[in-house]
Amino acid sequence: MVAHVTRTRYMPPWPADHTYRSFLGEKVLTDEQIDLIQRWHAAGAPKGDMKLEPELPTYPEGSQLGEPDLVLYVEPYLVPGTNRDEFLIMKVPYEMEEERYVQAAEFIPGPNQLVHHMNGHLIKYEDEKKSDVFAGEYIVDSELFTDDEIYRLMDIPNDDGSFPVLDPLVVNYLPGVIASIYPQGIGGFKMSKKGAFMIHDMHYAPIPKEAWDSSRINIFFTDEPPERPTYEIQMGTYGISRIVPDFIIPPDTVMTFHTKAEVEDDISLLTINPHMHLLGRDFWAFALEPSGDTIPLIKIPEWDFHWQYFYTFERMQKIPKGSVIHIYATFDNTVNNPENPFNPPRRIDAQRNTSMRTTDEMLQFIMTYLPYKEGDEMISLK
DSSP: OHHHHHHTTOSSOOOSOTTTOOBTTOOOOOHHHHHHHHHHHHTTOOOOOGGGOOOOOOOOTTOSSSOOSEEEEOOOEEEOSSSSOEEEEEEEEEEOSSOEEEEEEEEEOOTTOOEEEEEEEEEEEOGGGOSOTTOSOSEEETTTSOHHHHHHHTTOSOTTSOOOEEEEEEEEEOTTOOOOOOSTTBSOEEEOSEEEEEEEEEEEOOOSSOEEEOOEEEEEEESSOOSBOOEEEEEETTSSSOOBSOSEEOTTEEEEEEEEEEOOSOEEEEEEEEEEOTTEEEEEEEEEOTTSOEEEEEEESSOOTTOOOOEEEEEEEEEOTTOEEEEEEEEEESTTOTTOSSSSOOOEETTTSOOOOTTSOOEEEEEEEEEOOTTGGGOBOO
């Protein structure tokens, strides 16, 4: 098994083409390493010199970043076995003795691995404006109520009816994602003494048998305030750029779509996230500078829905003002696609019926960036 999955590069999972662009934490074996595994397997997998055996590495339980300073538990939820997507809004309130700066927030799905994705925002209350952050509903079905109704059910407003400050997208999750943690002073945010993480949405993929989810959010504090807050820009579905041609995939077709956006100011890219669903086949992103030079961003020759990373550059990548970022993505809506959720294939109208359901389709490219400063290209993101 080990010989087969390494020879075919099925494992370790790393969809991005490492010969096109390198990123931090690449899970890639060299040809020499693969050849060594094949020879070891052919020889009967003999043990080496046990005197040279290294100690087993130790990993903190429940985190990929280390030991968290604070763990906030999401209200447990029984996902129904209806073979339908579930979209929920969840509130995770907290109260602390003092305000704290946060270097990173990490979402950890429950042990049953039921979460497809989540986006989390931070609600920050002023002490005197909110008496009880724990009041209200913790879980609301986002498909049954309007946003305003949800806010009232969850008791999100201040006591006087006004709305608190909301920091968007401070924590998120997709299959295979490892939370980003940047060098000191870059990114991060401040948690008020009273607040709540608002998960909008929590998406549970379809399952045939009911099961419990018990997810949590790990918080990593820092004493230093963030000097350079990060920003996000999103292309394609729900984003700033139009998909061409119209994002409609007829049955029994393989189609390539394109979207582009011009960069209005010099920026420094930190992390990028390509996103498609089950019909995705390949993905290619690059920036074309005003000079005509090309900046390679990412190429995924064989899309794998089950491994979607936030890819972090080894050093900040400058994108000059006036550059145009291009995305090309191919979708396979045929019976030859083993991931196709429909047999026979159906017409997918992702232009009009934009939805996050697994069986619908998306074409997104999310970029985390900073306004450019001279010398950013030399800053390591390790």
